[in-house]
Amino acid sequence: MSKDIAVKVTNVTKSFIVPHERHNSLKQTVFNLLSPRRFTTFEALKDINFEVKQGEFYGIIGRNGSGKSTLLKILAQIYQPSKGEVVVEGRLSPFIELGVGFNMELTGRENVYLNGIILGLTRPEIDTLFDDIVQFAELEEFIDQKLKNYSSGMQVRLAFSIAIRAHRGILLIDEVLAVGDSAFQKKCFQSFYDLKKNGNTIIFVTHDMSAVKRFCDRVLIIDKGKQITITDPDEAERLYNQLNVKKGEQELKETIQNKRWGSRDVEVTKVEITNHKGEKNKPLATSKPATITIFLKSTLIKKTDLLAGLAFFNQAGVRIGGPNSRGTRITSDDKSVSLHIDELSLAAGDYDLTAGIFDEKTGTELDVRDRGFRFTVLGEDPIFGVTKLFGTWHTTQK
16 A cells, blocks of 8 residues: 555445344244344445545545444444455544543543553553643543533533544544534534644544535545545535435425425526635635635516525524625626625634515515525634724723
């Protein structure tokens, strides 16, 4: 295997034997001793092939039941593949479930050492990392209490801190961002930035497309145990959304009704977000220009004046702002309308965007796509809160 390859997966297949009947009592077991048991072979993964480069942030995505976690457990050597081969260059640190290996009767301090040893560290190595682990978890006052007295949030912080600070080599992460409060998730994101910046190799299983777009270099998509493709994060998001559209008809109708409404005489066909570098649908930057373009399709025969509107929401669901095009003439003959922002005042984070088009005279909703678009803002410009407020400071001596 080439030295620039950290993980190589070749033709990996994983099958499980599932019995047709279950004997839940001694009586059932005795009476069925002479009956042949029937089994079905369930193929959780079939012919998976990919390579992860050294220093790459590699995403694995798929719907529930697609085989993502099975694949991660094979990489972590919890499962052995039924067929195929996995080759890992270096030490691999799995972080598949928060708190695996914790002992509730031991103190936080003792669990740090226990988990560190599970991850393959020596006691002197854990001694060196200990203060940093506890400080990151913000548990200095509680580290000598038994873990059974910790809240679930405290356990999460300790588990994540151990995994991130104590890992060596290749880090496997499975959906850790789905837990914890917003402050904890922000720490997770910052840790990911640091790991990526320092050239760590990370394999990340998630449903969070904003995290995929923010961190991943390449993405493997699997569905029903089969490999769909390996692609870039933007294309991965598009394909993942297509997979999720394949739901039950009623569920799909309810989703559409909840997310989109209006007469559709004029449609919002897509929204394109351009950053200060001219890159489309890539992360935006705090304090830099940005352009949001709404593309339109009209079936109106008579030319009609329109009003375009946008609404920005953070991940807590708080509406940050809602600019509209009042004062700028837009008609149903126009193919697109753009809002240019001279200086984006949003703090770093993920945002949902609502785009709507209205009949300006009557106020009729023609097409409203409620939080149908998502974008990421990056930047080191410190903003305390969700947005920057502009103004001028003055002093007085009287």
